[in-house]
Amino acid sequence: MIPQDFIQQLLGRVDIVDVIDRHVKLKKAGQNFSACCPFHNEKTPSFSVSPTKQFYHCFGCGAHGTAISFLMEYSGLGFVEAVKELAEGVGLNVPDDGRRERTAEQDQAALSLGDVLNKSLAFYRRELKRSQQAIDYLKGRGLSGEIAAKFGLGYAPDDWQGLRAAVEDYSSAALKDAGLVIDSEEGRRYDRFRGRVMFPILDARGNVIGFGGRVTGVGEPKYLNSPETPLFEKGRELYGLYHARRAIRDLKQVIVVEGYMDVVALAQHGVENAVATLGTATTPVHVEKLLRLADNLVFCFDGDKAGRKAAWRALEVVLPVVADGKSVSFLFLPAEDDPDSFVRSKGADAFLAAAANAKPLSAYLVSELAERNDLKSDEGRVRFLSEAAPLIRQIQAPGLSLLLRKRLAELAGMTSEELLQVIPAERTAPSPGSARHASARRSAPVRTSENRIAALMLNWPRLAANFDVTVGPESSGALRAAAELAAFLRDCDFECSQALILESFRGRPDDAFIAEALASSMTDVVLDEPAAAAEFADCLEKLKSDQRRARRNALAMRAAEGQLTEAESREYRALFS
Numbered sequence: 001m002i003p004q005d006f007i008q009q010l011l012g013r014v015d016i017v018d019v020i021d022r023h024v025k026l027k028k029a030g031q032n033f034s035a036c037c038p039f040h041n042e043k044t045p046s047f048s049v050s051p052t053k054q055f056y057h058c059f060g061c062g063a064h065g066t067a068i069s070f071l072m073e074y075s076g077l078g079f080v081e082a083v084k085e086l087a088e089g090v091g092l093n094v095p096d097d098g099r100r101e102r103t104a105e106q107d108q109a110a111l112s113l114g115d116v117l118n119k120s121l122a123f124y125r126r127e128l129k130r131s132q133q134a135i136d137y138l139k140g141r142g143l144s145g146e147i148a149a150k151f152g153l154g155y156a157p158d159d160w161q162g163l164r165a166a167v168e169d170y171s172s173a174a175l176k177d178a179g180l181v182i183d184s185e186e187g188r189r190y191d192r193f194r195g196r197v198m199f200p201i202l203d204a205r206g207n208v209i210g211f212g213g214r215v216t217g218v219g220e221p222k223y224l225n226s227p228e229t230p231l232f233e234k235g236r237e238l239y240g241l242y243h244a245r246r247a248i249r250d251l252k253q254v255i256v257v258e259g260y261m262d263v264v265a266l267a268q269h270g271v272e273n274a275v276a277t278l279g280t281a282t283t284p285v286h287v288e289k290l291l292r293l294a295d296n297l298v299f300c301f302d303g304d305k306a307g308r309k310a311a312w313r314a315l316e317v318v319l320p321v322v323a324d325g326k327s328v329s330f331l332f333l334p335a336e337d338d339p340d341s342f343v344r345s346k347g348a349d350a351f352l353a354a355a356a357n358a359k360p361l362s363a364y365l366v367s368e369l370a371e372r373n374d375l376k377s378d379e380g381r382v383r384f385l386s387e388a389a390p391l392i393r394q395i396q397a398p399g400l401s402l403l404l405r406k407r408l409a410e411l412a413g414m415t416s417e418e419l420l421q422v423i424p425a426e427r428t429a430p431s432p433g434s435a436r437h438a439s440a441r442r443s444a445p446v447r448t449s450e451n452r453i454a455a456l457m458l459n460w461p462r463l464a465a466n467f468d469v470t471v472g473p474e475s476s477g478a479l480r481a482a483a484e485l486a487a488f489l490r491d492c493d494f495e496c497s498q499a500l501i502l503e504s505f506r507g508r509p510d511d512a513f514i515a516e517a518l519a520s521s522m523t524d525v526v527l528d529e530p531a532a533a534a535e536f537a538d539c540l541e542k543l544k545s546d547q548r549r550a551r552r553n554a555l556a557m558r559a560a561e562g563q564l565t566e567a568e569s570r571e572y573r574a575l576f577s
Contacts, residue, residue, distance in 0.1 A: 002083055004504065006095055007068075010083065011499045013090040016054045016067040023074055032522060038074055038249065039063040050522050053458075054499035057519040064515040066499040069506075076245065076293040077204050078236075078285075085205060112174040113231050116167055117208045120180055123166035124154025124198040124211075131155045134197055137216040141261065142344050147268045151199065151243065156213055158195035179210065179226040193224065199260040201232065201278065202242040212239065212260050212278065223259065225279040235283040238290070239263055239276040245293065247272035253296040255331075255355060256282065258310070262300075262339040269348040274300075274339070282314040287321050296327045298358050303335040315365060319391060322361065324399040329358035362404050365391065370411060381412045389423045401425075449539045449546075450478035454485050454517035456539070458498055460532045464489035469543050479543065481510035485517075 017033055020026060026033035026049060037047035037058040046060035057064040063073065071082035080094075087094050128134050128148070134155040138148055156162060163180060164170045170189065175181045183189050196213030203209050210226030226232055238256075240263040248254045255274040257263060266274045273294075277286065282299070290297055299314050301307035311330050318328050331354055333342050343351045359367070369387050374380030388408055395401040409419040457464045467486035471479055488504065489496060498518060505511040555571065558564050 003095060007503055008500045010087055010092060011054060011066060011497055014067050014086050016056065017049055017051050019067040020049055020056060020070055037061060037063065048522055053518060054497065055502065055518050057522060064519060066502055068503060073292055075204060076289050081204055113178045113229065114207060116174045116178050116180065119166050120163060121152060121154065121200050121208050124156055125152065127157050128153060128155040134216055137197060143264060143268055147264060151264055154198040156193035156196045156198050160190045163191050177229060179229050196224065201237060201239055204242065206242050234278045234280040236285050237278055238286060239278055241275045244273050244275055248293045252294050254290045254294040255298045255300055257300045257339045265340040266343055269343045271348050271351060282317050284317055284321050287318050291326050298329050298331055298355050300331045300339055302338050303332045318361065319394040320396060322397055324397040328361040330364045331355055331358035366407055375411055385412055385422050392423055448478060449542050450482045451517050451520055453536060453539045454482050455521040456532050456536045457485060457489060458517055458521050460529055461489045461494040461496065463533060463536045464494065469540060478513060481513040484510050485514060
């Protein structure tokens with residue numbers, strides 16, 4: 001866990017205008033900067049960046065956040081990855097929960113691994129130019145020199161110790177730690193990759209962290225991947241994401257395929273928004289990362305038995321993390337095809353047409369369960385619902401859950417109310433952290449007393465000392481959020497940047513309210529503290545007046561029913577006096 005004081009130091013060093021301007025060109029607009037929003041299509045700029053608040057907000061789709069949030073949303077990075085990228089840019093070392101000495105050693109080890117990986121990549125690329133066999137293989141697969149260069153393809157010669165020519169010390173521990181060599185039981189060291197076309201695996205910043213190798217002729221395994229290393233974790237990385245990121249962002253769609261060659265072949269034919277898992281099944285981290293980048297996720301599998309089994313595993317992974325507003329679908333190619341052979345034989349237009357007609361998640365789930373069970377018999381319908389129940393309970397998206405329940409009820413010959421007895425409704429909540437619920441992201445700024453109080457406290461933190469509104473179980477969520485903000489500011493001794501406040505509330509139920517208040521403060525700046533204090537007092541008095549009115553009405557109803565206690569009677573008389 002990254003300490004909060006480091007996050008504060010980092011946000012104090014980085015300039016959100018510089019961070020965003022590297023990806024989206026900003027123009028000065030009064031005190032702020034503006035651009036067309038990178039998170040939705042628009043012709044008139046509604047995306048605003050505040051250099052004083054170190055905060056961005058789109059008044060069109062509601063996207064908002066700090067420099068950290070922007071890298072997570074725009075580049076598909078995780079929280080830690082985004083923090084590390086920002087820290088690198090300002091010369092800070094990210095601590096690891098106080099274990100700074102160990103982190104420094106790890107950083108040095110990572111540098112050593114990165115060095116041998118880069119030298120190995122350069123070696124493999126040189127060897128590709130020398131190997132007519134490898135060149136002929138790639139040409140035979142329809143790949144051009146340009147696409148091979150774009151993806152950094154190389155060739156590992158069929159030599160037991162070919163990497164001796166790439167590094168100064170073939171016996172170094174870094175070579176083994178990077179997964180490039182293997183030490184036999186007899187103590188002999190040899191190259192892991194031999195006689196294979198090499199596909200470098202890049203992280204989100206374009207650094208090589210591993211390799212995938214494919215045989216050019218007959219041999220097993222057909223594909224060989226780097227083992228997991230301190231730099232490379234298969235469950236977190238995706239092949240081709242670094243190159244596909246811009247196309248994914250522009251098209252709002254990402255296509256997940258199964259092999260390196262599928263990604264490269266699709267890119268060769270102009271389909272540049274494809275990525276592949278790295279010799280492992282799809283993980284929740286993969287899905288969350290991709291859904292931060294795109295609204296439409298298409299899984300593409302071979303139509304054989306193995307492909308359908310992999311698709312069902314992907315479905316099970318997606319259910320807990322998909323949000324309303326995000327589309328996930330499944331494309332099954334003919335049994336004799338994979339994406340590589342399909343796009344080469346039928347062309348990009350045919351592949352894109354097939355992707356456009358991919359089966360939506362809900363339809364795929366229901367059809368698969370229906371095929372397994374006889375819906376004409378009572379026993380079959382019972383099995384159908386018993387298999388569906390654990391899947392439906394995983395869904396956190398309320399809209400998707402409701403519609404699926406209705407469809408299940410129809411197929412089982414039940415009403416929605418009867419289905420609730422079999423699959424009870426469970427309270428769902430948006431996924432925390434970086435993959436925020438779609439409806440939360442699109443909430444527009446509002447102007448309530450609670451919102452205004454929060455906006456004033458964000459601009460003038462010392463006003464939080466005067467927040468004295470009673471907050472009880474019956475209070476609105478907005479009032480409780482305003483009270484949480486006031487308590488946070490008091491705990492910080494009123495010395496806290498607005499960007500850090502937003503980061504501190506990340507993933508909490510109040511984060512959308514804080515973001516709305518910040519967005520409100522961007523367009524309504526109070527010029528001096530006395531005016532802010534006067535407005536703050538007015539808003540507090542209005543809230544207290546509303547509370548007195550609500551309490552008076554509640555007591556009046558109890559009085560009419562003859563249910564007032566003695567204490568409530570005194571309170572009732574005081575409120576009306």
